[in-house]
Structure formats: structure tokens, C-alpha cells
Amino acid sequence: MDSTRRRADAADNRARIIRVAREVIANAEEIRLNAIAKQAGVGQGTLYRHFPTREDLLAEVYREDVGELVAAAPALLAEHEPLTALARWFDRVVDYARVKRGVFAAVEAAVWRDLSAHSLGPIGDALTVLLDAGRADGSIRPDVDARDVILLIGYLTRLEQDEWDARARHLLQVVLDGLRRPERSVRATPR
Incomplete structure (x- = not known):
């Protein structure tokens, strides 16, 4: 995979994580990062790479x-x-x-x-x-x-x-x- 594609995938993952997190924050009583990662379709490692x-x-x-x-x-x-x-x-x-x-x-x-x-x-x-x-x-x-x-x-x-x-x-x-x-x-x- 070339570096341009990896950057695009990383940007897509980041955007999905933020979108899902916004929905969870607005609608859930508890904010659990593992649930956000799962809903965003990324692994926990990907989530923590973007947001430590x-x-x-x-x-x-x-x-x-x-x-x-x-x-x-x-x-x-x-x-x-x-x-x-x-x-x-x-x-x-x-x-x-x-x-x-x-x-x-x-x-x-x-x-x-x-x-x-x-x-x-x-x-x-x-x-x-x-x-x-x-x-x-x-x-x-x-x-x-x-x-x-x-x-x-x-x-x-x-x-x-x-x-x-x-x-x-x-x-x-x-x-x-x-x-x-x-x-x-x-x-x-x-x-």
C-alpha cells in the first residue's frame, strides 16, 4: 500500500472515530472508548494511535x-x-x-x-x-x-x-x- 493511500485510510479512520464519538457523547450515559472503536469499525490500537x-x-x-x-x-x-x-x-x-x-x-x-x-x-x-x-x-x-x-x-x-x-x-x-x-x-x- 502506498503512503498516499495509508494517509487517506488514516484520515478516514480518524473522521469515523470522531463522528461515532460525537454520537456517543450526545446520546449515551457512558463514554467507552472500546465501544467507540467497535462502532467506528477500527481496532483499539487505531483509536489510541489517533487519540492517546x-x-x-x-x-x-x-x-x-x-x-x-x-x-x-x-x-x-x-x-x-x-x-x-x-x-x-x-x-x-x-x-x-x-x-x-x-x-x-x-x-x-x-x-x-x-x-x-x-x-x-x-x-x-x-x-x-x-x-x-x-x-x-x-x-x-x-x-x-x-x-x-x-x-x-x-x-x-x-x-x-x-x-x-x-x-x-x-x-x-x-x-x-x-x-x-x-x-x-x-x-x-x-x-
Whole structure:
């Protein structure tokens, strides 16, 4: 087998491992590396060659999710009006938050603090792009910024797993409604 083919196989294995790990993190109570390797169709040696520790794998899943979330903002704006783009970005936030919650629950405090510190900047920047576009077209309130929204959506960390599906998207819709620029009220004309 030539080296180009080996690199392609290694990249495919890595991508499958990350995809399966993301699904396990989002849906399972327990994260077992041997089960992830088996579901990904690789041996444990292959998994450990790519990710020497559990934290390495979980951190990579989290970093990839952050990267996808950040990249989604300009892509959504290219296809949709700002308010719709923000609503669709919020849909992605729900999926991201579910994985983030699983990762943070499974790694040591020092690891999750480091991951969180490195993701807030890029996520805030992506959110700023969406909010700026909405303010420019008049659909988003002018008095909110990315930090306001990040603080508001931080409640996702407080949802219990059994209420996630029923509440996460609904509550983000409430936040989105609060971000809309209020309609100008029609003043009654004096008689």
C-alpha cells in the first residue's frame, strides 16, 4: 500500500472515530472508548494511535464542533436573511451544546476550562457576524451584543438530559424572539 493511500485510510479512520464519538457523547450515559472503536469499525490500537487518551478524543470532538458552528455563521448568512440565519444557527447551537455538555461532564475540570476558554472567542465572533447583519437589515435589536446572547444561551447547561428534546430548541426560540427588533408601536393620535 502506498503512503498516499495509508494517509487517506488514516484520515478516514480518524473522521469515523470522531463522528461515532460525537454520537456517543450526545446520546449515551457512558463514554467507552472500546465501544467507540467497535462502532467506528477500527481496532483499539487505531483509536489510541489517533487519540492517546480519552481526553484527547473528547477535546477533538469538541474542537471540531466549535469549528463547524463558527463556519456555519457566514455560510447561513450567504443563504438566508439575517434573522433566519440566526434561527438556523441556534438550531446548530442545540446540537453543539449537547455534545459540549457530554464532553465537559466526561473530562477533568482543567481540560474543560481550557476548551471553553479557546471556544468563546470564535463563537462570539461568529455570533457577532450574525447580529451585525441583523442590525444592518433592521431585524435584530440594536442594543444586544454577542456576550448578551452567550449569557442567555448558557442556560442550556442547566437542562436535564430528559428535558433536552422538549426544551432546548423551544428556549432558543424564546431567545430569538427577544432578539428581534420590536415593532414600532403606533401612537394614538390625540383627539
